[in-house]
Amino acid sequence: MRIRILNKAGLLAFGVLLCILSFSTVISCKRDSATRERKTVTGYQETDYQTTDTDTSEIVPEDVEPVKYQYHWLDSEGIPPVAIVIDDFGQISGSLLQGFMELDEEITFAVLPDLPQTSFSAKQANIHGHEVILHIPMQAVDKSQNPGKNYIKTGQDKDEIKNIINAFLEQVPQAIGANNHMGSGATADYDVMLSVMKVIDKNRMFFLDSKTTPHSKAVNAAREYNVDFAARDIFLDVPDVSPATLNQKLKELEKYRGRVEPIIIISHCHNQAKLDAMRTFTTQLKGMGIKLIPLSDAVNKFKLPG
Numbered sequence: 001m002r003i004r005i006l007n008k009a010g011l012l013a014f015g016v017l018l019c020i021l022s023f024s025t026v027i028s029c030k031r032d033s034a035t036r037e038r039k040t041v042t043g044y045q046e047t048d049y050q051t052t053d054t055d056t057s058e059i060v061p062e063d064v065e066p067v068k069y070q071y072h073w074l075d076s077e078g079i080p081p082v083a084i085v086i087d088d089f090g091q092i093s094g095s096l097l098q099g100f101m102e103l104d105e106e107i108t109f110a111v112l113p114d115l116p117q118t119s120f121s122a123k124q125a126n127i128h129g130h131e132v133i134l135h136i137p138m139q140a141v142d143k144s145q146n147p148g149k150n151y152i153k154t155g156q157d158k159d160e161i162k163n164i165i166n167a168f169l170e171q172v173p174q175a176i177g178a179n180n181h182m183g184s185g186a187t188a189d190y191d192v193m194l195s196v197m198k199v200i201d202k203n204r205m206f207f208l209d210s211k212t213t214p215h216s217k218a219v220n221a222a223r224e225y226n227v228d229f230a231a232r233d234i235f236l237d238v239p240d241v242s243p244a245t246l247n248q249k250l251k252e253l254e255k256y257r258g259r260v261e262p263i264i265i266i267s268h269c270h271n272q273a274k275l276d277a278m279r280t281f282t283t284q285l286k287g288m289g290i291k292l293i294p295l296s297d298a299v300n301k302f303k304l305p306g
């Protein structure tokens with residue numbers, strides 16, 4: 001009898017202890033989540049979207065650890081979907097190329113002609129479900145920059161431009177569209193872009209202006225031939241792929257809230273750091289509730305400015 005009473009008392013004490021423990025856990029959880037919430041709100045409000053591309057000083061306060069990819073909005077409502085294009089395929093191979101292939105299917109591959117991995121990259125991208133576009137080498141303003149073995153440049157006539165692009169397309173027959181590689185010189189030349197758009201139109205493709213110069217005439221020329229057209233909004237890997245830069249690019253998406261047209265982001269395939277950055281970026285995007293869409297879907301939603 002005595003033992004039973006003792007057991008009862010022991011059970012009671014144990015129950016009380018459990019209650020106290022669980023109550024304090026609830027309290028501490030609540031406190032944690034409140035702290036997290038406050039941090040999010042503060043980060044959100046302090047963001048200065050007017051800062052330039054290179055000025056990240058206001059984005060990452062000194063007392064905050066820079067390696068941080070937990071940026072969240074209060075909500076992602078009204079943020080347009082995002083289309084991502086990775087430029088400059090044709091040179092990289094092996095496990096690096098394979099790594100890019102395994103990225104989300106919605107990501108588009110822009111393949112350069114005349115390179116050792118041109119044909120293989122385009123085929124593989126296609127097999128892995130990625131859209132493929134032709135990355136057309138074009139003359140830069142700085143003539144010391146070499147866009148490639150063959151490229152579009154000022155002074156070429158219509159037939160020359162047609163022959164060059166058609167020869168490129170034979171190497172990348174999977175291409176459903178095209179964008180410019182370099183091209184700050186050539187895209188600023190209306191006559192050149194008119195000839196380019198004529199070939200794009202004949203091949204029933206769309207054109208994405210990589211916007212390597214604010215003086216690009218690509219949109220004017222596209223309008224002339226009624227070519228489906230879109231323009232790049234953000235270069236992800238400029239000036240680099242540091243955590244601070246990636247965080248800034250995520251915050252930059254806020255600028256497009258309410259826009260009908262999707263956001264078009266271009267990055268490059270040059271090395272492992274850029275692949276890692278793309279993985280981090282897309283994981284973060286999806287975590288924030290932003291939709292990734294193929295480039296062709298994005299282009300369909302663009303309207304040429306009248």
Ligand SMILES: [Zn+2]
Nearest residue numbers: 087088181182
């Ligand atoms: Zn390029």
